[in-house]
Amino acid sequence: MAADTLQVGRLRNVARHWRPFAAFAAVFLLWLAAVRFEWVDPRFLPSPDAVAARAATEFTTGTLAFDISESLRRNLTGFAIGASTGLLLGLLLGFSRTAERIVGPTLLAFRQIALFAWVPLLSVWFGGADAGKIAFIALAGFQPVVINTWQGVRGLPPAYRELSDVLIFSRVDFVRLVALPGALPAIFTGLHAGLIYAWLATLGSELFLNVTPGIGGRLNEASQLFEMDLLFVGILILALIGLFYISSAHWLETRLLRRRTR
Amino acid sequence: MTLTTSANRPVEQRLTNSSGVLADVAYAMTLPLVLLLAWEFSARLGWLPEQILPAPKVVWATIVELWRDGSLIDHTFVSLRRVAVGFTIGALSGLLAGALLGLLPGIRAFVWPIFTAVAQVNTLAWVPLLVLFVGIDEELKYVCIGWSTAIPVTLATTRSIANVSPNLLELGRVFNFTPLQWMSAIVLPAALPSMFTGLREGLAAAWQSLVIVELFASFEGLGYLMIWGRQLFQLELVIAAMLVIAAIGVSLNAILEHLERFVQPWNSEALHGR
Amino acid sequence: MNQIAPSAAFETNVAPALEIRGLDKSFIIAGRDVKVLADVDLSVRPGEFVTIVGASGCGKSTLLRLILGLDLDYGGAVLVDGAQVHRPGLDRSIVFQDHRLLPWLTVEGNVAAALRRSLLSRTDKKKTVRQHLELVGLTQFSKAYPAQLSGGMAQRVAIARALVNRPRFLLLDEPLGALDALTRLRLQDELKRIVQHEGTTALLVTHDVDEAVHLGHRVVVMQPHPGRIAAILSIPEPARLDRSSLEFIRLRDKVLGLLGVGAAEPSS
Amino acid sequence: MNQIAPSAAFETNVAPALEIRGLDKSFIIAGRDVKVLADVDLSVRPGEFVTIVGASGCGKSTLLRLILGLDLDYGGAVLVDGAQVHRPGLDRSIVFQDHRLLPWLTVEGNVAAALRRSLLSRTDKKKTVRQHLELVGLTQFSKAYPAQLSGGMAQRVAIARALVNRPRFLLLDEPLGALDALTRLRLQDELKRIVQHEGTTALLVTHDVDEAVHLGHRVVVMQPHPGRIAAILSIPEPARLDRSSLEFIRLRDKVLGLLGVGAAEPSS
Amino acid sequence: EELTIRFGNPGVGLDNRQYSHGDATTYARARDLIEEEFAADKDIKIEWTFFRGAGPALNESVAAKQLDFFLLGDLPAIVGRSRGLDHKFVFATTRHEPVYLAVPADSDIKSIDDVKGKKVALFRGTNLQLATDRILSVHGLTEKDVRFINLDTNAAVPALTSGNVDAVFGGPEYLALAKKGIVKIVYTTKGDDPTLGRNSSYLVATAFEQAHPDITQRVVTTFVKAAAFASDPVNEDEVFNGWAVSGFPKDAFEADIEGDTLANRLNPLIDDFVIARYKDQVARAKAYGLIKGNVDVDSWLEPKYLQQALKELKLENHWSSYDAKGEIAQLGDLNKKHTN
Ligand SMILES: Nc1ncnc2c1ncn2[C@@H]1O[C@H](COP(=O)(O)OP(=O)(O)OP(=O)(O)O)[C@@H](O)[C@H]1O
Ligand SMILES: Nc1ncnc2c1ncn2[C@@H]1O[C@H](COP(=O)(O)OP(=O)(O)OP(=O)(O)O)[C@@H](O)[C@H]1O
Ligand SMILES: O=C([O-])O
Ligand SMILES: [Mg+2]
Numbered sequence A: 001m002a003a004d005t006l007q008v009g010r011l012r013n014v015a016r017h018w019r020p021f022a023a024f025a026a027v028f029l030l031w032l033a034a035v036r037f038e039w040v041d042p043r044f045l046p047s048p049d050a051v052a053a054r055a056a057t058e059f060t061t062g063t064l065a066f067d068i069s070e071s072l073r074r075n076l077t078g079f080a081i082g083a084s085t086g087l088l089l090g091l092l093l094g095f096s097r098t099a100e101r102i103v104g105p106t107l108l109a110f111r112q113i114a115l116f117a118w119v120p121l122l123s124v125w126f127g128g129a130d131a132g133k134i135a136f137i138a139l140a141g142f143q144p145v146v147i148n149t150w151q152g153v154r155g156l157p158p159a160y161r162e163l164s165d166v167l168i169f170s171r172v173d174f175v176r177l178v179a180l181p182g183a184l185p186a187i188f189t190g191l192h193a194g195l196i197y198a199w200l201a202t203l204g205s206e207l208f209l210n211v212t213p214g215i216g217g218r219l220n221e222a223s224q225l226f227e228m229d230l231l232f233v234g235i236l237i238l239a240l241i242g243l244f245y246i247s248s249a250h251w252l253e254t255r256l257l258r259r260r261t262r
Numbered sequence B: 001m002t003l004t005t006s007a008n009r010p011v012e013q014r015l016t017n018s019s020g021v022l023a024d025v026a027y028a029m030t031l032p033l034v035l036l037l038a039w040e041f042s043a044r045l046g047w048l049p050e051q052i053l054p055a056p057k058v059v060w061a062t063i064v065e066l067w068r069d070g071s072l073i074d075h076t077f078v079s080l081r082r083v084a085v086g087f088t089i090g091a092l093s094g095l096l097a098g099a100l101l102g103l104l105p106g107i108r109a110f111v112w113p114i115f116t117a118v119a120q121v122n123t124l125a126w127v128p129l130l131v132l133f134v135g136i137d138e139e140l141k142y143v144c145i146g147w148s149t150a151i152p153v154t155l156a157t158t159r160s161i162a163n164v165s166p167n168l169l170e171l172g173r174v175f176n177f178t179p180l181q182w183m184s185a186i187v188l189p190a191a192l193p194s195m196f197t198g199l200r201e202g203l204a205a206a207w208q209s210l211v212i213v214e215l216f217a218s219f220e221g222l223g224y225l226m227i228w229g230r231q232l233f234q235l236e237l238v239i240a241a242m243l244v245i246a247a248i249g250v251s252l253n254a255i256l257e258h259l260e261r262f263v264q265p266w267n268s269e270a271l272h273g274r
Numbered sequence C, D: 001m002n003q004i005a006p007s008a009a010f011e012t013n014v015a016p017a018l019e020i021r022g023l024d025k026s027f028i029i030a031g032r033d034v035k036v037l038a039d040v041d042l043s044v045r046p047g048e049f050v051t052i053v054g055a056s057g058c059g060k061s062t063l064l065r066l067i068l069g070l071d072l073d074y075g076g077a078v079l080v081d082g083a084q085v086h087r088p089g090l091d092r093s094i095v096f097q098d099h100r101l102l103p104w105l106t107v108e109g110n111v112a113a114a115l116r117r118s119l120l121s122r123t124d125k126k127k128t129v130r131q132h133l134e135l136v137g138l139t140q141f142s143k144a145y146p147a148q149l150s151g152g153m154a155q156r157v158a159i160a161r162a163l164v165n166r167p168r169f170l171l172l173d174e175p176l177g178a179l180d181a182l183t184r185l186r187l188q189d190e191l192k193r194i195v196q197h198e199g200t201t202a203l204l205v206t207h208d209v210d211e212a213v214h215l216g217h218r219v220v221v222m223q224p225h226p227g228r229i230a231a232i233l234s235i236p237e238p239a240r241l242d243r244s245s246l247e248f249i250r251l252r253d254k255v256l257g258l259l260g261v262g263a264a265e266p267s268s
Numbered sequence E: 001e002e003l004t005i006r007f008g009n010p011g012v013g014l015d016n017r018q019y020s021h022g023d024a025t026t027y028a029r030a031r032d033l034i035e036e037e038f039a040a041d042k043d044i045k046i047e048w049t050f051f052r053g054a055g056p057a058l059n060e061s062v063a064a065k066q067l068d069f070f071l072l073g074d075l076p077a078i079v080g081r082s083r084g085l086d087h088k089f090v091f092a093t094t095r096h097e098p099v100y101l102a103v104p105a106d107s108d109i110k111s112i113d114d115v116k117g118k119k120v121a122l123f124r125g126t127n128l129q130l131a132t133d134r135i136l137s138v139h140g141l142t143e144k145d146v147r148f149i150n151l152d153t154n155a156a157v158p159a160l161t162s163g164n165v166d167a168v169f170g171g172p173e174y175l176a177l178a179k180k181g182i183v184k185i186v187y188t189t190k191g192d193d194p195t196l197g198r199n200s201s202y203l204v205a206t207a208f209e210q211a212h213p214d215i216t217q218r219v220v221t222t223f224v225k226a227a228a229f230a231s232d233p234v235n236e237d238e239v240f241n242g243w244a245v246s247g248f249p250k251d252a253f254e255a256d257i258e259g260d261t262l263a264n265r266l267n268p269l270i271d272d273f274v275i276a277r278y279k280d281q282v283a284r285a286k287a288y289g290l291i292k293g294n295v296d297v298d299s300w301l302e303p304k305y306l307q308q309a310l311k312e313l314k315l316e317n318h319w320s321s322y323d324a325k326g327e328i329a330q331l332g333d334l335n336k337k338h339t340n
């Protein structure tokens, strides 16, 4: 019977791999039907083959591949800067009660300022070129990471803090052996959110700072010229890249956290 | 003899409630004051030209002026209304969706990837499309703000529920709890801290989205004020709007935090002990 | 209170309340498939008090989890009243080895949690919660949170919670482990009385062999690697009643011997 | 191994390793100020093994926390080697009542965690971790995670962790509570041997009076409401060595009597 | 030592192509005329930055001291100037840039008069707002007669096509949509009152101009030469080809210029017309609260480089100069040829 259950488990795993695709397929069918039966004004909803054709030309004769790589480069650079700064500051705030009391409230207040409100200031301070964009993306990635890391460390069960007191852990050991692993779920929440925001900011930076190659500019072009096929290509690419980011983060997370619970 | 050595633990413990709050406020004000002083000095010494960073007194004068002519209140009210409606819609649907996804791993397996994919396409990209379907009036603002609120709330709720300790979940099975009891006695309290984090994220996202959507299609609101300030290259207007947004954000956040403490007495009580 | 049910009263022709047949259970530990329970057979009659002793890690807690229906991934059969166990039920209640109190509920609230499905009126619920807190000596702490309790106090709350619902089956995983000698003796007698009085069928895991012999109609001795039943000893009622009786001491030493302790603990 | 230090060897003129004077400790529970330790005085000499028994909730764990320096909010003085305790130190190690293993580290990793501050070479660290896992019988589980252990196994890991650093003071909060009789006896003797051999000063909290008398040079009996010392009994070496000696049984019964159990447990 | 001359333009090509269109400097960019001019100077590098159709972002970069030469529409230039951005007005890049009224293909709006009471999209705070306001006032309307909705160009297109607004005032970007049949153009400033429409200017950062007057002169001369080339009707096709490097189709330029001439549109002179238009814009911007301080147009102008260029190129009499009302004050050679 134990062996049977294992078999069932394996089958269930296969099914699990299938399910996400089912949802995507359903949405695709819905789209096809909406086009076919004209549920939506055809000017607003391009057909899948029009979008596919546009994507093909954009990738072969157009600049889309380069646009994507430029957006990704900015996104990753900015996120790396923002997330690592956020992680370090978050840890500092989590460990040092004094740092927390001095910096914490201001940080929370700053976080309440909408991201896009920073565009004019960052643009004037860093210029509208790559420096300004990356600063903006870094800021976006920084905020959720710093907050979640900080709260994650703060929320560590007191029992674990005591334990590291008793084992006389150095700061480094405390971070490595207790705080980081203990705060890891929270930190991952922060990184997830940070990735999402940094991706939003990448698009935003390409729309609100000056235009250089990137997906943001292409989306803007699509909506100005009312080219719905290009708009859909852009949206699909945004979704795919975001999905890739999130699933990689999730994969990493489950690998790291897997063995903790029964 | 009570021990009051140089060790800071007992001192900290004794600084409960009233005096503790005072000390906290003193600490909290340090950094803003330092920043303000640095800002004022650099303005006085002319390190930063006015176009790069207007002096504090210019920003203050702008706030006073906006206050006098009533436009600050008008813009604030409009934004608050939009955020209130959008956030409520978004938070409720996010909590609901998150609860469903967190509780039903079967559905989660179907929907999660497509949800994450769609969540990656942010307000900015949706707006041109959304305008076609919901128009450009208040509905557009509510939908955008609600959407951006719902995403972090859903994410956090799903994760917090999916991460509730299996040991505690088991307990509910042992007591044969009805789904409702199971939710109220185990899942909810266990997930509450992260859910509140999600709500706070959602609130922040609501403000983000407000600015974006007020840029796209609005004549009023704090976000509009900010965009207007940028358009006219009046950074003092931008900073004034930022300050007001931050002040409101801090207050709303404080309310959420208070609520959080209120619904989790076990945390605050236990903290007093240990 | 009437003194009933000497162990002789459990005739073999009475339908068993709990029946375990050919139970096998494995876990994957560090990549390897490890068998933790092998071929366990056990029949428990209604109203019987069975105690289980055995080395650490021999699968006692696992066995209780399977009886509860918390884990269905095993070989063999677990039957309660003749029916295969599919899920936990209100008929079976447990004191977990880790007390598992809900940190967000007060002592009172934790005990009351077990009554959510009960049909009692609100005042009756309140009353029975109070009575059970009295039973474990924690009336004064009814408004405290778990983080404010000592280890033994938390364990007593868990006992109150398991009893409050008057279950037909009581599964107890070292419920008295963290208790001081006095409280322990008192609660042992309370458990014995309750089981007898209510006709409850009880399975108690313990490391205290005196406790096993004092409480059990039968003592199950388990052995590790893989966990299996080494012996089942019937305890005659006189031995259960008098801890200084020669029979009690003989049985205790026999259990100790089965556990491999023989030489260390002298029989007086 | 040399048999040293009968309790008579602990002269009063030796400077105490640990001295507790007029200790008072209160907690706020449900809004009220509750005194949990009142006027506790205790002197422990270097190399002495002191065991503590007392009702659940009488403040035993709290006392250990204060000795560790985890909580400084109390009245009175706690002196280690004549100096007031301000913080935990590598000289004092503890087995917490809840084992407190770090869930994200393997068994091995949890034990090695206590060696972070040690000056041993890497290979020596590995070796001593392995030795201590052997000592508690968990070599096979060195790569397992805490969630995969039984309650008793987790407790044994915590014991290995406390010992691995060869501390001068060993604080043990019911370290053997979840162990089966055999393992328990074995570990009792190991503890006794280690303490004697290394000259460690040990404080052990237990609910098992046999254990208290078997291990302690002195047994501290505490009483609740508020927690205070009711009596301190010196155990002569012969009684400690022979569990069947009349002296052992007399002392055990005396402790039980002090705990209020007198009548229930018959002296054989 | 090394010197980088940094040029900025508030427009960008399709696919983010680093090209723009609509004036002589963007034609020069397409044909590398500046690069050619400085080809011999090994230590001088040329750098172009194209901003997405927006003065604000360009102004921010000017404040961050990242640009030396840049083109700006009238209002953004005035706004930057009012905030103390230190630059000089060296020549006019365009004048009479038409404003169009676009409506959905099936709309019954037929002229300016029909927008009364309608929902109209408008990008506030841009020179479009001031241009629209003048159009309304010339037609006897005020902003109050119309229900304006603040929309940027991105949102205006879908809003218009989905029927969320009834009309939109905008630039030549709507010509392409009209060609696709998605909207139709029912009014343009072309041929209407000559003071309607928008103007733009070329500006140099004062710091650069003072440090490198010689280079400033060479830049201005190169652009004026390009303007002269572009103003010649025989070159029209080549100019459109140059602009089309930005990715926008030639026929859109043809449609935009229809009924007007490049000679008229690209006239670089700082004449009374231009000065009057800028002064009027300053007054209106103040009236609308778009700027706080004053902008003294006269001290902003720095025509000496333009004059020197015209002299060097022997073009003093090439373009006509106009009076404040837009009537010809002094007939230039171009118009003579043209009228002949
Ligand atoms: N979730 C799990 N995953 C992997 N292994 C497990 C799991 N739970 C228990 N085990 C293993 O099963 C065996 C039996 O565990 P169990 O908790 O039943 O022992 P026990 O008899 O209750 O021991 P103790 O007296 O120490 O509580 C142990 O070897 C343990 O490592
Ligand atoms: N953090 C805390 N906050 C409030 N009260 C506490 C806290 N910790 C302990 N107490 C109280 O202090 C008293 C003593 O607790 P302690 O844990 O020291 O008891 P103990 O003697 O170790 O009991 P046990 O044998 O059950 O472990 C108890 O009444 C408990 O309620
Ligand atoms: O160029 C303008 O943004 O008006
Ligand atoms: Mg167990």
Ligand SMILES: [Mg+2]
Pocket (backbone or CB within 6 Å): C150, C151, C152, D060, D061, D062, D097, D173
């Ligand atoms: Mg304790």
